[in-house]
Amino acid sequence: PESVVFFDMASLDTWAALGGPAAIGAPLDSVPDYLADGVADDAFNAGTLFEADLVEIEAAQPELIIVAGRSAALYEDLKGIAPTVNLSSEGSFEETLERNTAFLGEVLGAEDEAQAAIDDIEAQIEDVRAKTADIGTGLSVMVAGDSISALKPSEGDYSGRNLRGGLVYDVFGVQPITDDIEAATHGEPVSFEFLEDYDPDYLFVTDRNAAVAEEGAQTAEVVLDNEIVHSTTAWENDQIVYLDPTAWYIVFGGLETAQIMIDDIANAIS
Structure with missing residues (x-):
């Protein structure tokens, strides 16, 4: 997918680290400075980590939306707009990081890069x-x-x-x-x-x-x-x-x- 909206900063982090295209939308006030390069210059503000701007998101017609943690409750509202994935933590920190990195690596066709990154972190x-x-x-x-x-x-x-x-x-x-x-x-x-x-x-x-x-x-x-x-x-x-x-x-x-x-x-x- 070329047009992705992120409501989870950890997923945005890994997506950008694996070379994914810049996000077209996110809760812009919640994007840390060190992850700013992972968001397009003309990205729209998708709301907050707890509340989605459904009108803006539907107008943008993203190919994929990712939620997790604080934003997991938005899943039901967002899945009617575009394919939506909930990457909330499951298991330990390391297990969640490995699982989500592997998943995003598969989405991007960057499985080898994802595994190498996990091996290095571990x-x-x-x-x-x-x-x-x-x-x-x-x-x-x-x-x-x-x-x-x-x-x-x-x-x-x-x-x-x-x-x-x-x-x-x-x-x-x-x-x-x-x-x-x-x-x-x-x-x-x-x-x-x-x-x-x-x-x-x-x-x-x-x-x-x-x-x-x-x-x-x-x-x-x-x-x-x-x-x-x-x-x-x-x-x-x-x-x-x-x-x-x-x-x-x-x-x-x-x-x-x-x-x-x-x-x-x-x-x-x-």
Whole structure:
């Protein structure tokens, strides 16, 4: 297909990485800067990740529409306009990435390129896991507003809230400082004293404020710059890792995004 509309940024990422033609439509406000080249210069705004502009899409008559995750609920409305595929996560991060890359590679006639890309990503992840085995304990947190939430390993439950929250542990092998965390969409709200009490060697931070560009919200660096956090091992050893907020919170999938995530962890522990 030459005319494709994407409502899933991870799929747009992989499609572009495999040499697919630029998307003719997408929720333009949600396309990250690093994926902008995957969208045509004259692309139309297809709506948001949660709501489709059905009139605009029908007028464009795309040959294929791709949804997933946040936009999966749009499937029923969109399939009446054009062939629509739901590439929502199924299984682990790696399983979903491999499945969706293989599928898009088949659509593009780029099966060999897709397999080579997956092999490369998997090899890099294994290299990172070998290194994280020796870094001690870690805690993955999300900063939203002026509050923090602790994220937990998925423990085999790869539903949306656990898949994203558990990436640091599940994919990259970081040893969690505690498993006593509740699963929640944005993690379990915790106090700064929680960080002091558990005192992980590494603190991995996803800055939701930066990811969604929340007006007036402070950056995670500012929120965590306080006396309690200063007393932690992670702060004292300069082992607070600020993850790319767009890659880890908005997209968290796709070939280029996976590379960004790998580099975030690898650079932090090297």
